[in-house]
Amino acid sequence: MRTEIIYENHSLYRDSFKIMAYIFGTGKKTVCIVGNMRGNEYQQLYTCSRIVQALKKLEREDRLSDGQEIMVIPSLNPYSMNIEKRFWPIDNTDINRMFPGYSEGETTQRIAGGIFEKIKDYEYGIQFASNYMPGEFMPHVTMMKTGFEDVKSAVEFGMPYVVVRNTRPYDTTTLNYNWQIWETKAYSLYTTTTDRINRESAERGVSSVLHFLESIGCVRYGRRPGYLSRVIDDREMIPVRTEAAGLFEPVVEVEQEVREGDLLARILNPTDAEERSRIYAPGNGILFFRHSGQLTYAHTAVFKLIPV
Amino acid sequence: MVKTIAEVSLPVMEKLKIRKNRLTGGREKEKKRISIVTGVHGDELEGQYVCFEVSRRIQEHPEYLAGIVDIYPAVNPLGIDSITRGIPAFDLDMNRVFPGNRNGSMTEYVAARLMEDLSGSDLCIDIHASNIFLTEIPQVRINELHRDRLVPMAEGLNVDLIWIHGNSTVLESTLAYSLNSTGTPTLVVEMGVGMRITKAYCDQLTDGIFHVMKNMGMWSGPAKEVRKPLIAAGADPVSFLNAPVSGVFLSQAKHGDSLRKGDPVGLIVDPLEGTIRERLKAPADGILFTIREYPVVNEGSLIARILKREADERA
Numbered sequence: 010m011r012t013e014i015i016y017e018n019h020s021l022y023r024d025s026f027k028i029m030a031y032i033f034g035t036g037k038k039t040v041c042i043v044g045n046m047r048g049n050e051y052q053q054l055y056t057c058s059r060i061v062q063a064l065k066k067l068e069r070e071d072r073l074s075d076g077q078e079i080m081v082i083p084s085l086n087p088y089s090m091n092i093e094k095r096f097w098p099i100d101n102t103d104i105n106r107m108f109p110g111y112s113e114g115e116t117t118q119r120i121a122g123g124i125f126e127k128i129k130d131y132e133y134g135i136q137f138a139s140n141y142m143p144g145e146f147m148p149h150v151t152m153m154k155t156g157f158e159d160v161k162s163a164v165e166f167g168m169p170y171v172v173v174r175n176t177r178p179y180d181t182t183t184l185n186y187n188w189q190i191w192e193t194k195a196y197s198l199y200t201t202t203t204d205r206i207n208r209e210s211a212e213r214g215v216s217s218v219l220h221f222l223e224s225i226g227c228v229r230y231g232r233r234p235g236y237l238s239r240v241i242d243d244r245e246m247i248p249v250r251t252e253a254a255g256l257f258e259p260v261v262e263v264e265q266e267v268r269e270g271d272l273l274a275r276i277l278n279p280t281d282a283e284e285r286s287r288i289y290a291p292g293n294g295i296l297f298f299r300h301s302g303q304l305t306y307a308h309t310a311v312f313k314l315i316p317v
Numbered sequence: 318m319v320k321t322i323a324e325v326s327l328p329v330m331e332k333l334k335i336r337k338n339r340l341t342g343g344r345e346k347e348k349k350r351i352s353i354v355t356g357v358h359g360d361e362l363e364g365q366y367v368c369f370e371v372s373r374r375i376q377e378h379p380e381y382l383a384g385i386v387d388i389y390p391a392v393n394p395l396g397i398d399s400i401t402r403g404i405p406a407f408d409l410d411m412n413r414v415f416p417g418n419r420n421g422s423m424t425e426y427v428a429a430r431l432m433e434d435l436s437g438s439d440l441c442i443d444i445h446a447s448n449i450f451l452t453e454i455p456q457v458r459i460n461e462l463h464r465d466r467l468v469p470m471a472e473g474l475n476v477d478l479i480w481i482h483g484n485s486t487v488l489e490s491t492l493a494y495s496l497n498s499t500g501t502p503t504l505v506v507e508m509g510v511g512m513r514i515t516k517a518y519c520d521q522l523t524d525g526i527f528h529v530m531k532n533m534g535m536w537s538g539p540a541k542e543v544r545k546p547l548i549a550a551g552a553d554p555v556s557f558l559n560a561p562v563s564g565v566f567l568s569q570a571k572h573g574d575s576l577r578k579g580d581p582v583g584l585i586v587d588p589l590e591g592t593i594r595e596r597l598k599a600p601a602d603g604i605l606f607t608i609r610e611y612p613v614v615n616e617g618s619l620i621a622r623i624l625k626r627e628a629d630e631r632a
Binding site for chain 2: 018019020021022095096099100101106113114115116117118119141142177178179181182253254255256279280304305306307308309310
């Protein structure tokens with residue numbers, strides 16, 4: 010293993026902005042794994058750090074395949090994380106809305122461009138991603154329909170679900186989309202949390218990545234995959250929306266199986282704790298997403314169910 | 318008449334309301350309608366003055382009005398109230414959620430209601446104010462897809478520049494794109510700077526709005542003659558100057574300056590060392606129409622935009 014600073018730029022008063030990669034093996038650029046791109050993605054950073062640890066162990070045990078290079082970039086945005094800000098410190102732009110980047114452009118375009126130049130030639134790209142809605146997810150792999158998506162290979166992560174969804178206009182500037190356009194097979198991995206570390210879920214993420222690396226012949230891992238993934242289109246999911254705003258009091262957990270009519274949450278009046286509304290399961294399903302905020306707005310999808 | 322076009326309850330004793338003021342005059346038949354929208358980005362305030370001034374002038378002489386003027390001064394009221402560019406709590410740019418969804422989340426619902434309410438206007442003007450980092454001369458930005466319909470309308474608006482830019486998939490989620498692509502002509506105005514009101518620019522645009530209303534037969538009162546705008550079009554009409562190093566930017570050029578390649582634009586200095594880190598020079602001959610306002614710059618921060626002399630279609 011060796012480390013390399015793959016991108017650096019200089020600030021007036023802060024230490025320079027650096028992106029560091031851990032590189033395992035030499036030869037064909039096979040897999041690139043990236044962690045936090047936003048300052049609140051602690052779980053994404055943590056999961057990557059555990060992957061680095063796991064790969065170091067496999068390397069010591071001589072269980073990495075010859076002729077293949079694996080790059081892990083735990084943090085693409087230390088600046089935002091160090092000041093507990095989600096997006097870029099000065100202009101609040103999102104690096105994951107700047108790909109493929111532009112070396113002569115604005116700061117975050119330059120960062121995206123500088124990174125992308127280093128990671129665009131890998132055969133496989135794995136990003137630990139987060140959603141704009143605060144919430145907990147059932148672990149899954151998301152793939153955008155670009156025409157280049159390879160759903161079959163995504164099953165090799167052994168995560169419970171592979172979610173396939175249509176591309177929206179703003180997706181076209183994400184890393185995942187641009188990886189695919191540059192012919193890298195790209196996967197967005199979601200473990201349970203984002204701004205709070207869930208160690209058990211992170212371990213499952215590590216294990217999923219190692220299964221995947223084994224399936225493509227990068228490592229000799231030797232354990233059985235966790236799940237036979239079910240591939241679903243995100244349009245199959247049932248969003249469950251709030252009728253009222255207020256304090257959000259869920260009574261179910263992500264990954265729980267619920268039956269039609271089961272109580273999922275109560276919405277309370279925040280000033281007198283009177284119940285404003287109850288949210289019931291509209292059908293039988295597995296709880297795929299649960300809102301994690303203390304308050305909720307009205308008309309907000311606070312749960313998503315996978316029908317069973 | 319003030320009307321609420323969207324209302325959503327917030328969690329703790331408050332309602333989010335999107336409101337408009339409808340000013341009408343003349344006969345009911347064949348009334349034309351102009352909609353003036355601002356505040357999509359909560360830190361852009363130039364449109365606040367324009368909304369006030371348009372309304373004030375009409376109320377001073379309601380007898381001149383022959384049509385409908387709908388004024389939407391705050392389509393992202395939570396953003397305006399909290400000096401937040403996007404929608405607070407979601408960290409979401411409101412101009413990336415159009416056309417919205419009536420059955421969607423709060424933001425999608427508000428976007429959809431706004432679209433419904435604006436649709437059918439004979440002209441919609443969406444007023445922006447750059448951001449807190451850059452100051453812009455009054456200009457209209459037009460997607461090349463809608464050029465033929467919009468440029469003649471924009472020419473009456475008394476702006477200094479019309480910038481016709483290439484299509485971009487990302488921009489398909491904007492209010493203007495969504496309205497233009499569904500048949501409601503919409504002009505995006507950019508002028509001034511975020512968090513401030515530049516009265517001279519606002520008066521200039523307000524004069525333009527009355528000129529356009531007069532041309533549309535909606536205003537029988539006096540309207541000033543308008544200036545002829547520069548038109549930036551073609552493959553590469555604009556030259557960009559980005560900061561090559563981080564530091565504090567000190568401007569040496571002014572808005573509207575006609576620059577020659579190599580003319581000084583500004584300095585990037587290091588207050589700790591007391592040194593000049595970079596002398597910035599104009600990258601092309603042309604008119605300076607964007608200049609950095611916020612002094613602290615990172616490597617890459619946009620410093621200036623210049624309309625290349627050969628790209629001005631009016632020249």
